[in-house]
Every structure is written in structure tokens, then in C-alpha cells.
Amino acid sequence: MRPSMGICEARSCSPAHGPRLRIVMIAAGVFEYTIELVNALSQRHEVDFLVPGSRFRHLVWAVHPRVRLHMLDWPRHRDPRSLAFVLRLAESIQQWRPDIIHFQCGQVWLNLLMPLLDQSTFVMTVHDVLPHVGDQESRKIPQWIGAFTIRHAHRLITHGERLKVALAHRHHIPLDRIDVIPHGVLSFYRRLLPSPNGNTSRATGRAEVLFFGRIYKYKGLEYLIQAQPKITRAVPEARIVIAGRGEAFDKYAAMLPDPEKFIIxxxxxxxxxxxxxxxxxxxxxxxxxxxxxxxxxxxxYAFGKPVVATRVGSIEEAVDDGVTGRLVPPGDADALADAIIELLRDPARRAAMREHIARQVATRFAWSRIAEATESTYRRAMAYRSTSL
Structure with missing residues (x-):
């Protein structure tokens, strides 16, 4: 475990961007995203990054040494020690005198930080505006918890224009208090590759279609399973890789038309x-x-891989159809299969998509740009708070 560093008292200024800020970033989840963000912000600002130590240890390697990482003994939200934990946390943060306190996820006891630190400026990133269908893990936390933080933050960030409108409507928040900042590319996994070059699927002699992540109903895995016969008839060497856990997998295993075509x-x-x-x-x-x-x-995108995605939420805002991947209607197994077949059969098109992805990774989804946009949000939040006192 890397120890937390001491707090620097000096604040420098950059003529191009304004005063150097002291930022407290608090993340109860979405760790990969927040690591990339604090690493980028720390190039110009002082960043204290607070995380639950027991859930974060496997990611310590990815945090830049500039970031002051605090691995906290963070109780679960039903633990009676939580109140004492938040009181101690508020006392520590108050001593640091941050310019900004930025929440990445709602957590029941963290709501108390707002009244306890009522002289502070709060920003919250809302990653998921609506609860996911079938995601029982997220539903264990009452929805009012996130709603309290959202309604009392001085400024909000979300990842797409459609999400901005939905967030404003759901929580009765003015649109001009919400900033849209894209979700940046999660590139730090590339540092774990034994070699930066080469696609190892070529050595296996097969084409691999990857479904990755938590397995819940909203992920639509059943439609990829339904698409498999059409995919493998057209591309016999194709295999569908399913990697992740979530709800019980038995029902999905029973759906598999040709189990030998899957790697699970x-x-x-x-x-x-x-x-x-x-x-x-x-x-x-x-x-x-x-x-x-x-x-x-x-x-x-970090690995330069074209995607086949559905038109849901703001995912379609991140995929340039026909350029960085393909977009299809949700719940349409035939359209999903056709788009996958189209890409598997055309290596030259996948190569062209990789080039377009690389350009977007270096521009639109670059963390340097996202950090600048986030800094602008911080300064707007500070201005809003000062005028509302």
C-alpha cells in the first residue's frame, strides 16, 4: 500500500488556466475512470484521492505518484461505524482546505459531508442517470442517496447530451448547472501487456468477438447469444468470448445454441x-x-478495437457509426449479427477504424482535454457558490 503524502501549503498560478486548485476526489466506485482523471488533473493541481482501501488495492499501481492516495478503512453503508468514519473524514478534509470536493459516486454516509463542510464547493459526476434493468447490486442502495448529492452539488458532470437532459428532467435541475464531458479512454490496461504490438488472436487462428463486464439483464447478452448461429455460419472461425460475472449464469448457459462456439x-x-x-x-x-x-x-478504444454497440443512453454519442464501429437497435439479434459479420469479414475496414479510433483517443477522449474541461467545471462551481452565498 502506498502511504498518503503530506499536504503542500503553497499554491502556484498558471496564467493560462488560473490559480492552482486543491482538489479532493472521493470515489466509492468507478475506479478506473477516476484514476485516469486524477492522474490528468494532478499535472496542474494538488489532488487528494480518497478510496475504500480494501476494494482498491489491485489498482494502486495505476495511480501516478503525483496524486496523494488515501486508502481508507471505509465501512460498508450498513455498518454502524460509518457515522464515526464520516465525522473523521470531514475533520481531515476541513484541515486540507480544498477548493473543490468532487464525488464520483453516491454513498449514503457521504451525504453528511455536505452539511459538515458547508463552506466547501461540491461537484458530482453522474455516471448513470437511471438505474439499470436487472442490476440488483446497484439497487441495494436507495435512489434518494444519489439524489440528495445531485440536488445539493454546486455543479454536475455527465457524459452525454442525452444524459444531461435526462438528469435535468429526473432531478428538476436547470440545464445550465450540468456540464457534458466525455468519458475518457481507459488506457492504463495497455501497460499490462507483455508486448505493445500484435493481436494474439492471429496466433489462435480464430476471430474473437468479446463481450466483457458485469453480466446483468441490461447488458443484453441474450441477444448476442441469439446472434451466434448467424455469425458462425458466415464466419466459421469466429468465437464469442464472454468475460465477467454478475447475475447467475445458468440461464445464459441454457440459451447457448452451440456451446463450442463460446469461450466463457x-x-x-x-x-x-x-x-x-x-x-x-x-x-x-x-x-x-x-x-x-x-x-x-x-x-x-484504448486497444484500438472497433465496437458493435446499441443505440442506448449516450453510447451512440461515443460511437461514430461506420467510422469507429457500428451502431444497431437494442434487442435486435439479426442486426447485431449482421454488423459483427460485416466487421469480421473485412480486416481492411477494421484497420481503418483503428486509425480513426486512434485519432479520437488523442483528441476527443484524451484525458488532457477532459482534465481541462473538468477544471472549467470546478471554476464555474466556485463562481456559482460565491454568488449564492
């Missing part, structure tokens, strides 16, 4: 295996029937 890892996937799976894939598939955005899509 229904388990926790270690970081190095994540890198290997994406490196090996020819196409990454997101057959979601619901959802807001996708970190899986941004891991695929």
Missing part, C-alpha cells in the same frame, strides 16, 4: 487478463438494452 470466463477477471482479452479481440460488442454510458467501450 464467468469469474472475476484480473487486470492482466483484461488486457489480454481486449488485445486478442477483433471486435468488442456492447449489445445493451439500457444504460447511460460505457467504460467497456473506452477500454476497447
Amino acid at each position: 470466463y464467468n469469474e472475476y477477471i484480473p487486470n492482466r487478463r483484461v488486457a489480454e482479452l481486449f488485445d486478442r479481440a477483433d471486435v468488442v460488442v456492447l449489445p445493451y438494452i439500457g444504460g447511460s454510458q460505457s467504460g467497456v467501450l473506452q477500454v476497447a
Whole structure:
């Protein structure tokens, strides 16, 4: 475990961007996204990154040494020690005198930080505007918890224009208090590859279609399973790789038309295996029937992999149809199969898509740009708070 560093008292200024900020970033989840963000922000600002130590240890390697990482003994939300934990946390944060406190996920006891630190400026990133269909894990936390933080934050961030409108409508928040900042590319997994070059699927002699992540109803895995016969009739060497865990897999196993056409890892996937799976894939598939955005899509882009995704949430805002991947209607197994076949049969088109993806990774989804946009959100939040006092 890396120890937390001391707090620097000096604040420098950059003429181009304004004063150097002291940022407290609190993440109860979405760790991969937040790691990339704090690493980028720390190039110009002082960042304290607070995480649950027991759930974060496998990712410590990815946090830049500039970031002050605090691995906290963070109780679960039903633990009676939570109140004392939040009181101690508020006392520590108050001593640091941050300019911004940025929440990445709602958590029941963290709501108390707002009244306890009422002289602070709060920003929250809302990754998922609506609860996911069938995601029982997320539903264990009452919806009012996130709603409280959303309604009391000085400014909000979400990842797409459609999400912005939905967030404003759901929580009765003015549109001008919400900023749209794209979900950046999750590139740190590439550091775990034994070699930066080469697609290892070529050595296996097969074409691999990857479905990766938590397995819940909203991910639409059943439609990819239904698409398999059509895919493998057209591309006999194709195999569908399913990697991840979630709800009971038995019902999906019973759906498999040709089990030998699937490679299944229904388990926790270690970081190095994540890198290997994406490196090996020819196409990454997101057959979601619901959802807001996708970190899986941004891991695929980090590896230069074209995606086949559905038009749900703001996923379609991140996929340039026919350029970085293909978009199909949700719940349409035939359209899903056709788009996958189209890409598997055309290596030259996949190569062209990789080039377009690389350009977007270096521009639209680059963390340097996202950090600048986030800094602008911070300064707007500070201005809003100062005028509302």
C-alpha cells in the first residue's frame, strides 16, 4: 500500500488556466475512470484521492505518484461505524482546505459531508442517470442517496447530451448547472501487456468477438447469444468470448445454441487478463438494452478495437457509426449479427477504424482535454457558490 503524502501549503498560478486548485476526489466506485482523471488533473493541481482501501488495492499501481492516495478503512453503508468514519473524514478534509470536493459516486454516509463542510464547493459526476434493468447490486442502495448529492452539488458532470437532459428532467435541475464531458479512454490496461504490438488472436487462428463486464439483464447478452448461429455460419472461425460475472449464469448457459462456439470466463477477471482479452479481440460488442454510458467501450478504444454497440443512453454519442464501429437497435439479434459479420469479414475496414479510433483517443477522449474541461467545471462551481452565498 502506498502511504498518503503530506499536504503542500503553497499554491502556484498558471496564467493560462488560473490559480492552482486543491482538489479532493472521493470515489466509492468507478475506479478506473477516476484514476485516469486524477492522474490528468494532478499535472496542474494538488489532488487528494480518497478510496475504500480494501476494494482498491489491485489498482494502486495505476495511480501516478503525483496524486496523494488515501486508502481508507471505509465501512460498508450498513455498518454502524460509518457515522464515526464520516465525522473523521470531514475533520481531515476541513484541515486540507480544498477548493473543490468532487464525488464520483453516491454513498449514503457521504451525504453528511455536505452539511459538515458547508463552506466547501461540491461537484458530482453522474455516471448513470437511471438505474439499470436487472442490476440488483446497484439497487441495494436507495435512489434518494444519489439524489440528495445531485440536488445539493454546486455543479454536475455527465457524459452525454442525452444524459444531461435526462438528469435535468429526473432531478428538476436547470440545464445550465450540468456540464457534458466525455468519458475518457481507459488506457492504463495497455501497460499490462507483455508486448505493445500484435493481436494474439492471429496466433489462435480464430476471430474473437468479446463481450466483457458485469453480466446483468441490461447488458443484453441474450441477444448476442441469439446472434451466434448467424455469425458462425458466415464466419466459421469466429468465437464469442464472454468475460465477467454478475447475475447467475445458468440461464445464459441454457440459451447457448452451440456451446463450442463460446469461450466463457464467468469469474472475476484480473487486470492482466483484461488486457489480454481486449488485445486478442477483433471486435468488442456492447449489445445493451439500457444504460447511460460505457467504460467497456473506452477500454476497447484504448486497444484500438472497433465496437458493435446499441443505440442506448449516450453510447451512440461515443460511437461514430461506420467510422469507429457500428451502431444497431437494442434487442435486435439479426442486426447485431449482421454488423459483427460485416466487421469480421473485412480486416481492411477494421484497420481503418483503428486509425480513426486512434485519432479520437488523442483528441476527443484524451484525458488532457477532459482534465481541462473538468477544471472549467470546478471554476464555474466556485463562481456559482460565491454568488449564492
